[in-house]
Amino acid sequence: MLDMALNALKFFRNESCGKCVPCRMGSQKMVDIVTGWTRGKGSADDMPLIDELTDALKLTSICGLGQFAHAPLTSVLQHFREEVDAQTTIAPEPSIDPTAASDLKSSFTSTIEAGR
Numbered sequence: 536m537l538d539m540a541l542n543a544l545k546f547f548r549n550e551s552c553g554k555c556v557p558c559r560m561g562s563q564k565m566v567d568i569v570t571g572w573t574r575g576k577g578s579a580d581d582m583p584l585i586d587e588l589t590d591a592l593k594l595t596s597i598c599g600l601g602q603f604a605h606a607p608l609t610s611v612l613q614h615f616r617e618e619v620d621a622q623t624t625i626a627p628e629p630s631i632d633p634t635a636a637s638d639l640k641s642s643f644t645s646t647i648e649a650g651r
Contacts (some may be wrong), residue, residue, distance in 0.1 A: 536615045537622055539570045543607035550600060558601030561588045565608060577623035585612070 547642040550564040565588055571577045596602045612619055 536611050536618055537569065537573055538612040539565065540607040541573055544569055546606070547600060547604035547607075551604070555595070555597040555601060557591050557606075558597070558604060559596040561592045561596075562601070562604045564588055565605065569608060572619070572623045575622070579620075579623070581623070 540568070543602055544562065544566050548566050551558045553559045568581050568585060569576070572581070585642065589609060592605045593602055596604070
């Protein structure tokens with residue numbers, strides 16, 4: 536669903552005439568954020584910015600396109616929030632147990648020496 540929203544956001548960004556700053560910059564920023572989410576580089580810190588961009592687009596864009604450009608993402612966030620949260624949450628890097636690493640090294644070294 537997030538990819539679908541990104542496709543629609545790119546459409547609105549590309550169709551923007553560029554006359555008003557909220558639409559020109561806001562739609563690009565939304566595309567940048569959602570692109571990051573689809574690549575696993577998003578964070579929950581992006582949500583307040585999305586809310587601000589949505590409000591700015593709705594209230595200050597000159598035409599209907601700018602006032603509606605946020606709608607695909609807003610709809611996905613409203614109806615598929617769990618999916619978006621799962622995709623934007625960055626998993627912590629796995630930790631390596633030093634004992635297990637030492638055992639693996641010993642096992643590998645023994646296997647190589649046995650082969651000689």
